[in-house]
């Protein structure tokens with residue numbers, strides 16, 4: 257057993273960051289570079305990025321097996337510019353239509369009020385119910401915590417939930433609207449109701465948002481609806497952050513798996529399994545950015561109540577299935593972002609991102625690359641399928657949804673990534689669990705948790721949350 261050289265002859269670090277996903281790297285970047293703290297990042301895998309998993313092959317395909325694009329939030333763009341990626345940013349056209357598969361065909365989702373009137377996604381009854389709800393004619397909330405299903409059914413009607421909200425939930429959380437908490441999973445939307453209807457709330461909050469936008473000439477300007485990535489995929493961001501940290505002297509250790517945490521006096525001591533044996537790192541503060549089930553294990557003896565609350569956060573299994581077909585095999589022109597599929601349509605796949613329609617250089621000429629999602633909270637049986645079975649299930653679904661039904665083409669299977677525990681679910685009781693974790697952490701000054709089960713799962717939300725937490729840690733270190 258050795259005490260890591262990074263702690264310089266028993267001098268404790270300022271901050272030990274556990275996990276080198278986007279949350280951990282953002283915190284380390286902010287603390288080591290902006291705040292000049294002594295930081296070490298320890299990551300269990302042999303690469304940085306966590307859920308961000310870009311891959312490529314020599315046949316001309318470049319694909320994502322985790323997040324496939326991001327909303328270009330001001331914090332994310334600033335971070336990308338800070339690590340030298342300004343010219344690598346690519347933006348997918350915000351006007352590309354998104355589709356819902358209903359009654360055997362794709363229907364474009366309305367992107368503006370006139371197209372909302374013309375849309376075939378809802379019947380006239382459904383549209384009137386949605387419009388009334390949006391301007392504030394809705395039953396008041398029932399007592400207790402509302403599920404996403406209850407909240408949106410009360411506000412927008414059953415049809416809008418089945419055809420618009422539920423597919424969207426599948427797309428973001430791979431979750432069950434009846435189990436997700438409206439106030440936790442959609443806190444921003446749930447708050448809009450307090451303005452007197454979702455529409456009024458949306459208008460007012462967009463005015464607020466515009467007034468808060470930063471006017472920095474270094475930050476690329478983006479248009480509404482645009483989605484971002486980088487020329488060589490999203491992994492460019494974590495890799496560029498890690499490179500900058502290392503260049504500036506902050507160690508980013510890979511294959512360092514944290515096993516336990518103790519505190520003696522004011523100093524934390526963490527044990528790691530590493531390729532060269534056990535290492536101990538001492539630090540004045542520690543931030544865990546690991547998934548909730550890992551943090552639960554790490555805090556089992558040290559903060560048992562926090563550990564219990566963390567262990568209750570559910571992660572469903574989701575498979576990302578990357579397939580390619582000749583462009584001639586599709587029933588549509590494939591100009592769009594992708595399609596979502598309501599659970600009522602007899603199709604197992606949750607949705608398909610039309611990857612090569614979004615960003616250039618993702619597939620060879622004449623081929624269409626697709627990223628399909630299958631599994632989630634409502635389909636636990638997915639976990640029992642083999643890879644060939646998963647590919648076949650998705651292929652049969654694509655024949656029902658976007659391929660020409662008579663096609664004889666077999667899929668070119670580029671990759672199947674089964675995430676046993678994919679995305680944390682903000683289920684009923686989530687805010688109470690977070691409150692318990694927060695109360696417990698206050699008993700142990702200098703210990704922090706910053707992760708995608710707190711401020712939102714999207715990359716932009718993780719970065720925003722991490723920056724807030726980095727400021728808290730810097731304050732503590734003062």
Ligand SMILES: Cc1cc2nc3c(=O)[nH]c(=O)nc-3n(C[C@H](O)[C@H](O)[C@H](O)COP(=O)(O)OP(=O)(O)OC[C@H]3O[C@@H](n4cnc5c(N)ncnc54)[C@H](O)[C@@H]3O)c2cc1C
Pocket residue numbers: 274275276277278279280298299300301304305306307308321322323324325326327512513514515545546547550574576675678679706707708712713714715716718
């Ligand atoms: C399939 C999928 C699709 C998604 N699609 C999108 C999308 O299109 N757009 C979007 O904005 N977001 C998307 N997300 C969400 C987003 O990718 C994640 O919320 C975000 O990347 C989480 O980052 P993180 O750093 O908080 O956690 P993670 O990326 O999970 O990082 C945690 C890190 O901790 C490490 N670790 C675990 N245990 C230990 C240990 N004991 N010691 C040391 N290190 C440890 C892990 O190896 C990992 O690297 C998607 C997520 C998934 C899974």
